[in-house]
Amino acid sequence: MKKPTRVNHPPTVEVPTGNHPLVAPIYQSVKFEFDTLEETERFLRGERPGFFYSRASNPTTRQLEKLLAELQGREDCLVTASGVGAVAQTLLALTKQGDHVLCFIEMYNPSRYLIRRLLGRFGVSHTMLSIEDSAGIERVLATQPTRLVFFESPTNPVTKIADLAAITRMARAAGALTVLDNTFAGFHQHGEFEIDVFVHSLTKYASGAGDVMGGAAIARAELIRAMRTDFGVLGGTLDPHAAFLILRGLKTYFVRYKAQCAAAARIAQLLQAHPAVARVHYPGLPSHPQHALAARQMQDFGSIVTFDLKGGADAARRCADALQLFALAASLGSTESLAITARMMGGRELSAEQQRASGITEGTIRLSIGLEDPEDLAEDIARALDAAAS
Ligand SMILES: *Cc1c(COP(=O)(O)O)cnc(C)c1O
Numbered sequence: 001m002k003k004p005t006r007v008n009h010p011p012t013v014e015v016p017t018g019n020h021p022l023v024a025p026i027y028q029s030v031k032f033e034f035d036t037l038e039e040t041e042r043f044l045r046g047e048r049p050g051f052f053y054s055r056a057s058n059p060t061t062r063q064l065e066k067l068l069a070e071l072q073g074r075e076d077c078l079v080t081a082s083g084v085g086a087v088a089q090t091l092l093a094l095t096k097q098g099d100h101v102l103c104f105i106e107m108y109n110p111s112r113y114l115i116r117r118l119l120g121r122f123g124v125s126h127t128m129l130s131i132e133d134s135a136g137i138e139r140v141l142a143t144q145p146t147r148l149v150f151f152e153s154p155t156n157p158v159t160k161i162a163d164l165a166a167i168t169r170m171a172r173a174a175g176a177l178t179v180l181d182n183t184f185a186g187f188h189q190h191g192e193f194e195i196d197v198f199v200h201s202l203t204k205y206a207s208g209a210g211d212v213m214g215g216a217a218i219a220r221a222e223l224i225r226a227m228r229t230d231f232g233v234l235g236g237t238l239d240p241h242a243a244f245l246i247l248r249g250l251k252t253y254f255v256r257y258k259a260q261c262a263a264a265a266r267i268a269q270l271l272q273a274h275p276a277v278a279r280v281h282y283p284g285l286p287s288h289p290q291h292a293l294a295a296r297q298m299q300d301f302g303s304i305v306t307f308d309l310k311g312g313a314d315a316a317r318r319c320a321d322a323l324q325l326f327a328l329a330a331s332l333g334s335t336e337s338l339a340i341t342a343r344m345m346g347g348r349e350l351s352a353e354q355q356r357a358s359g360i361t362e363g364t365i366r367l368s369i370g371l372e373d374p375e376d377l378a379e380d381i382a383r384a385l386d387a388a389a390s
Pocket residue numbers: 082083084085108152156181183184200201202203204213214215331332
């Protein structure tokens with residue numbers, strides 16, 4: 001073998017039987033081969049397990065899928081290159097022309113775009129209500145054949161709580177699938193409710209470090225089987241290296257989530273006691289209008305704390321500019337604390353009435369609490385609130 005050939009067929013190193021790495025290797029390979037054509041054909045006919053092409057499946061991404069399915073309490077999972085990828089591919093895989101989708105004003109902006117604009121182009125209609133409008137949900141599901149209900153809990157950014165038992169019961173009675181974007185609540189919550197499909201952004205709490213993007217759809221085996229081919233050809237595949245980083249992040253997921261929740265509860269109390277603050281939105285606070293429902297559905301209330309400043313947009317600007325530890329940046333759930341203002345949130349395509357229902361005011365600021373010392377975070381917030389009040 002000449003050297004130009006050798007570099008393309010390097011020596012292989014097999015780990016001997018009975019000898020294992022503690023961390024699974026990254027299978028950074030697009031292609032996998034079988035020893036014979038016969039075995040290849042058996043694989044392609046679905047008669048033997050294996051891997052062939054990483055857009056369809058890869059051992060590292062598969063390891064992540066199996067772990068996420070278990071964490072969320074479902075049979076199977078498909079991972080994607082981003083959270084929005086998981087939402088888009090789930091919606092495309094589960095709907096067809098003529099279907100109707102029930103969705104909500106309190107929704108991640110790109111998800112709203114996907115349902116209204118993208119699915120709309122393919123003849124899928126939608127109704128958009130407020131997640132607080134239980135009577136409306138009941139009425140729509142009773143009167144309009146509905147393929148799926150797409151919702152979040154707690155909602156972004158004002159942490160409204162969806163009544164999961166009520167929504168799943170009504171959807172089931174109407175023959176509609178429920179798809180819950182469970183990014184805020186995390187993989188260890190809501191699994192006991194009869195949700196058909198959980199979608200997640202792995203960019204947030206799963207990775208934790210804010211250095212990698214990913215998404216997941218988690219459901220019973222039959223639904224994942226029905227979606228698998230569409231996901232493969234839509235092509236938003238997660239790279240094995242990204243899957244490895246997310247697997248690494250998940251090792252500290254529970255410790256991070258709980259520490260971030262504890263710090264968030266403390267910040268929420270601090271905000272509530274400050275005269276510049278009109279209202280604090282944190283499901284763990286007894287003053288949250290749905291605290292009892294949140295406490296029934298969740299063990300941990302999340303690390304997102306949103307508040308409204310009495311001084312509106314000007315106060316929000318002073319507060320945002322005075323923050324030193326909190327970065328003015330998108331995303332959430334990572335180790336560094338973040339803040340975004342109403343102006344940074346988008347959602348401008350909502351009507352004035354929908355804007356009001358969304359709960360976002362000119363003085364709204366959403367915090368994502370990280371892993372810094374809570375004392376330092378409290379000091380930073382206190383200083384920024386004083387600046388907002390001045
Ligand atoms: C961030 C986020 C997404 C999108 O995830 P990306 O990984 O950024 O594409 C979807 N839903 C919610 C609730 C999110 O917070």
